[in-house]
Amino acid sequence: MPEDSHENVPSRQRRRFEGISSRAYEHPADRSALVALRKLSGFDTVFKALSGLLPERSLRLLFLSDSVRVSDVQFAHLNVMLRDACYILDLEKVPQMYVKQDPQPNAMCIGLDEPIIVVTTGLVELLDEEEMRAVVGHEVGHALSGHAVYRTILLFLTGLALKVAWIPLGNLAIMAIVTALREWFRKSELSADRAGLLVGQDLRASMRGLMKIAGGNHLHEMNVDAFLAQAEEYEAGGDLRDSVLKILNVMPRSHPFTTVRAAELKKWAESRDHQRIMDGHYPRRDQDGDASVTDSFRQSAASYATDVKNSKDPLMKLVSDIAGGAGDLGGRVRRGFGGFASGGGNGSGGGAGGGTATKDQPRTDRPDDEGPGTGA
Numbered sequence: 001m002p003e004d005s006h007e008n009v010p011s012r013q014r015r016r017f018e019g020i021s022s023r024a025y026e027h028p029a030d031r032s033a034l035v036a037l038r039k040l041s042g043f044d045t046v047f048k049a050l051s052g053l054l055p056e057r058s059l060r061l062l063f064l065s066d067s068v069r070v071s072d073v074q075f076a077h078l079n080v081m082l083r084d085a086c087y088i089l090d091l092e093k094v095p096q097m098y099v100k101q102d103p104q105p106n107a108m109c110i111g112l113d114e115p116i117i118v119v120t121t122g123l124v125e126l127l128d129e130e131e132m133r134a135v136v137g138h139e140v141g142h143a144l145s146g147h148a149v150y151r152t153i154l155l156f157l158t159g160l161a162l163k164v165a166w167i168p169l170g171n172l173a174i175m176a177i178v179t180a181l182r183e184w185f186r187k188s189e190l191s192a193d194r195a196g197l198l199v200g201q202d203l204r205a206s207m208r209g210l211m212k213i214a215g216g217n218h219l220h221e222m223n224v225d226a227f228l229a230q231a232e233e234y235e236a237g238g239d240l241r242d243s244v245l246k247i248l249n250v251m252p253r254s255h256p257f258t259t260v261r262a263a264e265l266k267k268w269a270e271s272r273d274h275q276r277i278m279d280g281h282y283p284r285r286d287q288d289g290d291a292s293v294t295d296s297f298r299q300s301a302a303s304y305a306t307d308v309k310n311s312k313d314p315l316m317k318l319v320s321d322i323a324g325g326a327g328d329l330g331g332r333v334r335r336g337f338g339g340f341a342s343g344g345g346n347g348s349g350g351g352a353g354g355g356t357a358t359k360d361q362p363r364t365d366r367p368d369d370e371g372p373g374t375g376a
Contacts, residue, residue, distance in 0.1 A: 014201050015278060018090050022145040024282040025194040033184040063118060067098040075099055081133050085140040085199045095143050099124060105213060107135055109142035110152045126217055131209035134200035141195020147188050154181040186256050193265045203269045207262055214258040231263035
């Protein structure tokens with residue numbers, strides 16, 4: 001059977017979204033962050049240069065020589081899931097998929113000309129069939145959205161930044177682009193989570209997968225409602241100091257925090273947008289040429305404004321009040337940061353920021369984590 005053919009259908013009856021455009025499931029913040037990234041000074045120059053210099057053939061040979069390629073005779077169950085996902089999202093050419101020996105649960109979609117999906121043995125051993133199906137759909141969503149090329153550049157620049165850290169100005173320029181790429185990629189993960197749900201069409205399986213990524217293979221010890229309550233507490237808890245610490249904690253990461261991803265996915269699953277897609281009403285690829293970038297950016301801006309307005313985060317509330325002209329903002333800021341002067345936040349500030357940043361730093365012996373282990 002040719003690698004890019006579709007002679008099979010999903011193993012259980014699922015809806016197929018023929019001709020679906022990635023615009024149907026992309027998070028508005030994903031699109032607006034990518035627009036902002038492309039406007040970053042020097043990005044176009046770097047992008048064009050790296051597109052011609054990155055050793056994509058070397059990358060493919062690396063996985064071909066040191067990983068197991070998924071096929072109908074190797075990891076056949078993953079091969080079925082991959083073809084199912086491509087069938088459901090109507091991705092014409094099935095990407096190559098590799099399983100890499102690594103106890104860390106992880107997955108990624110990289111490549112410049114053609115996407116490659118890589119999953120680790122730690123992830124395969126952690127998730128059950130339906131949870132893994134959502135992860136494979138997540139990665140196919142990245143491929144359909146064209147995220148692989150930007151992810152590959154992020155991997156390369158992250159490694160380059162470590163090598164030229166001793167050059168102050170050179171490292172500063174690279175890190176500006178890396179920071180912008182990370183901001184976009186965190187948003188793109190929310191889009192890919194939605195694609196995973198469209199493929200698996202089982203919200204509980206998606207939630208279980210995210211919980212396992214956060215807490216390991218101990219489902220009998222975990223509860224979906226309690227897990228989502230953590231996201232609520234994370235967003236709403238604390239004062240302005242905590243809001244600043246959240247920003248500092250997430251900056252070195254390539255992925256949003258797992259509880260936040262779970263809450264975002266549940267919110268979208270219950271939305272009218274998701275229901276319309278399931279009913280067969282969605283943007284199609286043959287209409288992408290008619291899509292206005294201005295309209296897309298306007299929709300993204302409106303989404304951001306709504307998120308800020310509805311957010312329970314103390315800093316976002318303050319931003320909303322400033323936009324609304326609320327009185328006594330100076331007093332609110334002083335109360336919000338109350339305690340810094342007395343030293344109440346010193347211990348937690350350093351520990352939270354430093355610990356998270358250290359945990360999320362990429363290992364130097366393999367590409368920075370991308371997917372489900374991080375992403376499901």
